[in-house]
Amino acid sequence: MIDSINPTAKTVGILLGSIILGLTFQWQVNLFVVILCLLFLVTSKRTDPAKLAKIMIPIALISVSYFFTGWLFSSEQALFSGSADPAAIIGGSDLTNGLNLSTRILSFAMLGISYSLTTDSGELIASFIQQAKMPMKMGYAILTAINLTSLIHREYDNSKLALQVRNIPVKPFDTKPLFTMMVRMIRWSERLALAMEAKGFSEDRVMQMQMTIKSKDILFSVGLPVLIAVMGFIVL
């Protein structure tokens, strides 16, 4: 369902939806968004269950940490506003505050995952260049960097190894391999730019992948924020 939405429209819809969600402070709305996002993910052919499970571990942990903070360290204002909530009758205002904070961060994360796991990088950049007027140079620089990611990771490990074979210890967050990498990246950027321009790269480049905005894309970009607003300000 969400796979076929134009990436720019998807960005606008989820971005606006996230901002509106930020203006609501009820755990019921957050839970509604979490379920909606799960629906997006389940119906998407691009969602890799293993990757989803791997991402969900830190999200669950962050959500639990916010629950404990909200529960143990509530502000007076939050206690007052949460006293009318049905959940406060069972567990008290502290618990409602914890629930609000934890589901809030969880719903933001679920919106984020349903965006990043269901969007193809090539389509996103092509759509940003064609619909959002992103400079061609910027788009291709991002694609170049993404395609070089594994090579850069290997280079980083190699620069650490190069120091270790010279008996220079490398600690976590050490600046020595970082310095080597900065020098390499400056050289790589020069050579890559020369190579791309030598192959005729320019702003006038014609793209094979043509992205279009259809009515369902507009419906998604308007519908999702409206749905969250309706749930947050009218229904719940």
Next chain:
Amino acid sequence: MNKNKLTLRDYLLMALISVVFGVVYLLAVYAGTALTTILTPFGLGVLGYEPFYGIWYMAAIITTYLIRKPLVGIVTEVIAALIEVLLGNMFGVMVLISAFIQGVGVELPFTFTRYEKYTYKVAMASAVSATVLSFLWTGFRSNYLAMDWRIVAAIFVIRLLSSLFFTGYLSKLICDKLDKAGILTNQLTAREVSE
């Protein structure tokens, strides 16, 4: 002030440096997750990622120092965020807003110097403004108003200290070393020749 447009080489440098810092960010995420796990039972889990927060501004300040053109800090943060999103960042599109705000924070003090001063003083001011703006944004996102003021104050102080160390001190140190090694001079000369 260098008002020339950003070239393909500039964009490539920003994107490649963003990927390098992606490796460092990953280390910070592991460390932050471990710290969050330890602090969660005490209700202090929200502080877990704060000691590493300054690392997220490093790419922007380093590219601003290297390229020395307006908007480089903001564009670098946005590129870094887009790369993170495409590699499966859990906060997806919200990272783009965070990145834009952090980029504005990093770049603001350089704007006041018309991109002519790259001293420790400006780097530290950059660290402070990035902290203040990102604090306001995460305050909205995570609803700090619902938390005890002491927790919120701790978040700000730890983030500020992390930012001053990683953004204000460490990034400037790396850039100065690059300058000392002659990399920056060669790079600026190469650009002047190509323009």
